[in-house]
Amino acid sequence: MKHPLALLALLAATAAGAETPRGLLDTYAAEAASRTPGFQASARRGADFFGRRFGVSEKMPACVSCHTEDPAQAGRHAITGKDIKPLAPRANPARFTDAAKAEKWFxxxxxxxxxxxxxxxxxxxLLRFLAEGA
Amino acid sequence: MKTALCALLLAAGLPLSARADRLPLPADAPPAYAAECGSCHLAFPPALLAAADWRRVMAGLDRHYGDNAALDADTARVIGDFLARHGGNADRYANAGTPPRLTATAWFQRKHRKVPSPLWQDARVRSAANCSACHPQAEQGRYGERDIALPELRHRREH
Incomplete structure (x- = not known):
């Protein structure tokens, strides 16, 4: 709520109902730039984040625990074993087309x-990495 | 007993879908059920757990079998009402445990008593909650023995 403009942009995008991964990336990047002037999204940093082992959760220590090392491939839930469709929009165009859903899962x-x-x-x-690869 | 039950079902004019190997989601399932509960695991047939046990599940969503599955209050109410409407018989689905697991109930255990225990840890299965690993048409509510995917289990049935 510290950044009403970014929030407004997100809500406006939600109201439009047909977001794109690029649009979501731009919204997040604009919010980041409002805190860190000159911020540019980096696929390299996104890849590092995606592969990092946070170790907070024993069964899900990292994004890759469920989504696998390659987000363009199908994943598998680390606890239930359920198949997870690819997270990368380049492999699964349905991903990141709903801002509210993206926010819920984040x-x-x-x-x-x-x-x-x-x-x-x-x-x-992360979105730049998922959209473009590392 | 089984014959008597079949006769009773026939007498009651129940359709085939009422048989235990057919467990389609009730028609009044809210879209949130598949969207919220069906993302990480199968949207389980609500009849497989008693209503009181579903209430316990819904009361602890922030600590949901090793995961945080917390919902906003409105969504939780819609899903909770649906599960309470369709919860199963408390005797048949007894012994769900704490936290309640539909895989622990008397009915589930009886139905799966011939499954060799190492198979539950098999890489293809990973979790007893992964219905689709052995029942590939589980999402369509089909759990018939003829549909079972793992060859070892098919073999076991034939002998």
Whole structure:
């Protein structure tokens, strides 16, 4: 709520109902830039984040625990064994086309795996990595 | 006993879908059920756990079998009401344990008594909650023995 403009942009995008991964990336990048002037999303940092072992959760220590090292491949839930469709929009165009859904899963998974909410900068970096590869 | 039950079902005019190997989701399942509960595991047939046990599950979503599955209050109410409406018979699905697991109930254990225990840890299965590993048409509510995917289990049935 510290950045009403970014929040407004996100809500406006939600109201439009047809977001794109690029649009979400831009929204997160703009929010990050409002805190860190000159911020540019980095696929390299996104890849590092995606592969990092946070170790907060025993069964889900990292993003790759469920989504595998290659987010363009199908994953598998580390606890239930359920198949997970590819996370990368380049492999699964349905990904990151709903801002509210993206926020819900960032909320759940960042809390579970990272142990805290993810920053807008981390989300922007991750989205660039998922969209473009490292 | 089984014959008597079949006769009773026939007498009651129940459709085939009422048989235990057919467990489709009730038609009034709210979209949130598949969206919220069906993302990390199969959207389980609500009849496989008693309503009181579903209430216990819904009361502890922030500590959900090793994962945080917390929902906003409105979504939790819609899903909780649905599960309470369709929860199964408390005797048949007794002994779900704490936290309640539909894989621990008397019914589930009886139905799976011939499954060799190492198979539950098999890489293809990983969890007893992974219904689709052995029942590939579970999402369509089909759990018939003929559909079982793992060859070892098919073999076991034939002998």
């Amino acid at each position: 909320g759940r998974n960042c809390g579970e795996v990272v142990g805290r909410p993810c920053s807008a900068a981390e989300k922007a970096d």
